[in-house]
Amino acid sequence: MSILIKGVLLCAPNKHGLVDIYIEDNTIVEVSSAGKINVEAEHVVDGSNHIAFAGLINAHTHAAMTLFRGYADDLPLHEWLTNKIWPLEARLDAETVYWATRLACIEMIRTGTTTFNDMYFFMEDVAKAVRDSGIRAVLSYGFIDLFDEEKREVEIKRTENFVRFVEGLGCSRVKAAVGPHAIYTVSRDGLIWAKEYADEKGLILHIHLSETKKEVEECQKEYGESPVKYLDSIGFLGKNVVAAHAVWVSDNDAQILGRRGVSIAHCPVSNMKLGVGRAMPYQTLRNVGVNIALGTDGCASNNNLDMIEEMKVAALLHKMSGDPTVLNAHEALAMGSVNGAIALGINSGRIEEGAVADIVLMDTRSSRHVPGYNAISDLVYSSTAAQIDTVICDGRFVMKNGVIESEAEVLDKVKKLAFDLVGRESN
Numbered sequence: 245m246s247i248l249i250k251g252v253l254l255c256a257p258n259k260h261g262l263v264d265i266y267i268e269d270n271t272i273v274e275v276s277s278a279g280k281i282n283v284e285a286e287h288v289v290d291g292s293n294h295i296a297f298a299g300l301i302n303a304h305t306h307a308a309m310t311l312f313r314g315y316a317d318d319l320p321l322h323e324w325l326t327n328k329i330w331p332l333e334a335r336l337d338a339e340t341v342y343w344a345t346r347l348a349c350i351e352m353i354r355t356g357t358t359t360f361n362d363m364y365f366f367m368e369d370v371a372k373a374v375r376d377s378g379i380r381a382v383l384s385y386g387f388i389d390l391f392d393e394e395k396r397e398v399e400i401k402r403t404e405n406f407v408r409f410v411e412g413l414g415c416s417r418v419k420a421a422v423g424p425h426a427i428y429t430v431s432r433d434g435l436i437w438a439k440e441y442a443d444e445k446g447l448i449l450h451i452h453l454s455e456t457k458k459e460v461e462e463c464q465k466e467y468g469e470s471p472v473k474y475l476d477s478i479g480f481l482g483k484n485v486v487a488a489h490a491v492w493v494s495d496n497d498a499q500i501l502g503r504r505g506v507s508i509a510h511c512p513v514s515n516m517k518l519g520v521g522r523a524m525p526y527q528t529l530r531n532v533g534v535n536i537a538l539g540t541d542g543c544a545s546n547n548n549l550d551m552i553e554e555m556k557v558a559a560l561l562h563k564m565s566g567d568p569t570v571l572n573a574h575e576a577l578a579m580g581s582v583n584g585a586i587a588l589g590i591n592s593g594r595i596e597e598g599a600v601a602d603i604v605l606m607d608t609r610s611s612r613h614v615p616g617y618n619a620i621s622d623l624v625y626s627s628t629a630a631q632i633d634t635v636i637c638d639g640r641f642v643m644k645n646g647v648i649e650s651e652a653e654v655l656d657k658v659k660k661l662a663f664d665l666v667g668r669e670s671n
């Protein structure tokens with residue numbers, strides 16, 4: 245298949261201008277000044293009155309938690325998890341997770357996300373949902389051994405089986421990763437196994453790290469060092485690690501993360517909603533060269549998967565430090581796109597020749613884009629995802645002129661499954 249997008253305003257960090265974009269199969273073959281590409285394409289898209297930006301990359305989420313959107317909010321973190329979320333998760337089944345992930349993919353497409361980094365359960369069904377939705381994902385089974393040797397063996401088998409499953413799925417948009425949940429749910433031996441297995445297979449290691457003060461204090465008590473130092477002492481940290489949150493990290497922790505080439509998935513909305521008590525030290529981490537991507541976290545703690553919103557919130561949160569020059573619109577866009585691609589090791593997040601064709605078109609015929617002095621400022625600070633009308637992933641339309649195939653069916657199905665799960669009548 246070939247697609248030619250004509251005369252669209254390209255929005256990328258530190259770069260914008262009117263261009264034509266030519267796509268063949270799943271690859272961006274040419275990006276030139278508007279009017280310069282004269283080829284016959286199967287699909288020609290008129291890019292006038294639109295901006296184009298690289299498909300956004302949600303670097304940390306739990307897609308199927310769309311099921312829990314709005315089920316329990318405004319509670320203390322521990323109470324929320326133990327009384328509300330975990331009992332429901334214990335009742336999940338494969339079918340429910342499949343459809344909840346389909347719902348998440350629809351929401352991501354509508355909000356301009358074409359890749360996500362996921363950690364959850366029933367991952368074979370998550371993989372099928374991603375394959376069927378047409379977008380891209382890096383998927384890890386949430387490895388939790390609770391310091392029990394028997395359980396560790398079970399989790400190792402499950403992780404290996406899932407990686408094998410993805411290899412056999414034969415879908416280039418779906419990649420497996422290894423997902424030891426966190427230092428407080430996975431034993432030292434479990435973490436070391438995950439690290440060695442990920443290295444051997446060339447996979448990403450996806451973990452929650454230093455999200456709360458409690459996690460850091462308990463680690464200090466147990467191991468006499470911070471979570472970052474603890475992971476470093478067992479050789480866990482490296483370029484393939486994507487650490488979600490990294491809120492409670494010290495200057496010394498930041499140095500270690502920078503030295504080891506770890507990527508961070510910053511989740512500002514989730515951190516604020518769960519009241520983690522401080523902001524991730526953005527400038528410190530950036531100054532030591534840490535690659536900082538952006539994630540929404542799951543829908544129980546956000547409560548959406550909207551990366552446009554996440555970019556704005558990230559920028560605003562760090563300006564609250566007292567310095568409005570921190571995290572400008574270009575940086576926010578980079579965090580939501582190319583930094584995520586670096587974190588996940590994928591050839592996406594850029595509208596450039598040779599990158600995979602993951603492109604979002606946003607209609608600028610909206611009050612939010614007038615006068616239109618600065619398209620990148622408008623995209624990050626004033627637009628809403630509702631203005632996105634066309635999304636291309638891997639060279640295929642996953643939304644065209646506002647239409648996503650089978651959307652109504654997925655919405656109905658999830659509503660029913662969710663109310664069945666919580667044991668309530670649907671309204």
Ligand SMILES: [Zn+2]
Nearest residue numbers: 452488541542
């Ligand atoms: Zn999470």
